[in-house]
Amino acid sequence: MTIVKARHFGAAVALLLAGPALADPITFTDQENRTVTLEAPASRIASIPIPMASTLIAIDGGTDRLVGMNPSAKQAIMDGILGKIFPEAKDIPSDITAPNFIPNVEELAATNPDLVIQWADRGPDYVDPITNAGMTAMLISYGTEDKARAYMTMTAEAMGKPERIAPLIDWREEVEAEIKAKTDGLASSDRPKVLYLLRAMDGIKASGTIGNYNAWYIDLTGGQNAAADLEGNGVTINPEQIASWNPDVILLNNFESDISPERIYSDPILSLTNAAQNHKVYRMPMGGYRWDPPNQESPLTWMWLADLLHPEIFDFDLRTEMKTAYKTIYDYDLSDEDIDQILWMDLNAGAANYDQFKSRS
Structure with missing residues (x-):
């Protein structure tokens, strides 16, 4: 079939490429029902869950805010088309987590993030090292389409870019x-x-x-x-x-x-x-x-x-x-x-x- 009005999707390009929102405080509830407050839209984000690095790039339209990611996420980027579109991704640190998603706190802190994305529903060993080090965590849950839409929307909100997520x-x-x-x-x-x-x-x-x-x-x-x-x-x-x-x-x-x-x-x-x-x-x-x-x-x-x-x-x-x-x-x-x-x-x-x-x- 052909795309009806390019699925009205292509018409959203200008909206997706709009400039950043004003730097107002942001408060939302993450997927472990925790209240997360940011004084301004997150500009330095480290992502421990594998899928979130490419999602952040997609929502933001670039790699500028991604300061750390899972090594498996980096492999996916560099092995796939994103490594061609955003070759600078090769320089983003990927030593912020152990293979089991336990944070490597020293390397994580070195990225100076104002937001760290971590898995929800996995217990304090995955979250406490982040928050005890004074970093702000946003927890996501995975496995269903509803959850995917929710954490994508939440991520856009955390970046102060809610207008980017609606067309997606x-x-x-x-x-x-x-x-x-x-x-x-x-x-x-x-x-x-x-x-x-x-x-x-x-x-x-x-x-x-x-x-x-x-x-x-x-x-x-x-x-x-x-x-x-x-x-x-x-x-x-x-x-x-x-x-x-x-x-x-x-x-x-x-x-x-x-x-x-x-x-x-x-x-x-x-x-x-x-x-x-x-x-x-x-x-x-x-x-x-x-x-x-x-x-x-x-x-x-x-x-x-x-x-x-x-x-x-x-x-x-x-x-x-x-x-x-x-x-x-x-x-x-x-x-x-x-x-x-x-x-x-x-x-x-x-x-x-x-x-x-x-x-x-």
């Missing part, structure tokens, strides 16, 4: 509604079984339905979660379990940098699944952030998956949608080569229905 939230709502209108009536028999693998190289991990964002958008786009009987996220499983589910589609993560569909096709057990036999194994795109978890580009994930699962229902012009989104979010003109890289056109070459994403120019 409107976009999410619009695309979700458009897809949902076409998939709500699908019978279970018409919904392919889709398995998202959080890890597949060093052990195999899948996620169930409770608090699992991947299961949410699999359902949204007309699939059913093959791992629905699992409880929790990132549950270790074996190939025999996958064989018993016999998924129709397998989605591979972007947390393992060297993963490719060949991992499934070359496995003596996994290669016998419907997904492998029908060439429906896909590495998920890697854009401004990994497209598998919630991020600032999530509507593009939903369009991508909807096009793959139900080409008889959906015909999103994904490349055009991507160009509009990147111009609006990052003020960047995607090239066809950029899009090919984001969509892993090389790794996913030969996969069922993937030719629809090729450049027509």
Whole structure:
């Protein structure tokens, strides 16, 4: 399909690029129900949760306020398109946290942040070192679309830029509604079984339905979660379990940098699944952030998956949608080569229905 009025999204470019708000005190409630007060919009932000670094860049339109981030977030930026759009991100410190998200207080304090973003719901060991050192913490919760929209909105408020978030939230709502209108009536028999693998190289991990964002958008786009009987996220499983589910589609993560569909096709057990036999194994795109978890580009994930699962229902012009989104979010003109890289056109070459994403120019 073509974009209706560029999804009224492109018209928001001028609004998104507007100047900063006046420096008034800001008070809000974070996602652990804590009251956070800033004397002025945060101008130096350190982010411990992995997804938030790219979200901050997207909302702010640049890297100026990001003074520290998780090393996995930095890897995603430098491995993906944001490293090309904002090459200066390579110089932002990424030693502010241990691998388990416990703050490295000395390095964190050295970034002189006026706001530190940390996970909610994980206990005092994750928060007290920050606040005891005199730094202000904002806690975010993760795993659902509602939570993603809430912490994105809260972040824009903390930066004094509420006008930047409205077009992004409107976009999410619009695309979700458009897809949902076409998939709500699908019978279970018409919904392919889709398995998202959080890890597949060093052990195999899948996620169930409770608090699992991947299961949410699999359902949204007309699939059913093959791992629905699992409880929790990132549950270790074996190939025999996958064989018993016999998924129709397998989605591979972007947390393992060297993963490719060949991992499934070359496995003596996994290669016998419907997904492998029908060439429906896909590495998920890697854009401004990994497209598998919630991020600032999530509507593009939903369009991508909807096009793959139900080409008889959906015909999103994904490349055009991507160009509009990147111009609006990052003020960047995607090239066809950029899009090919984001969509892993090389790794996913030969996969069922993937030719629809090729450049027509």
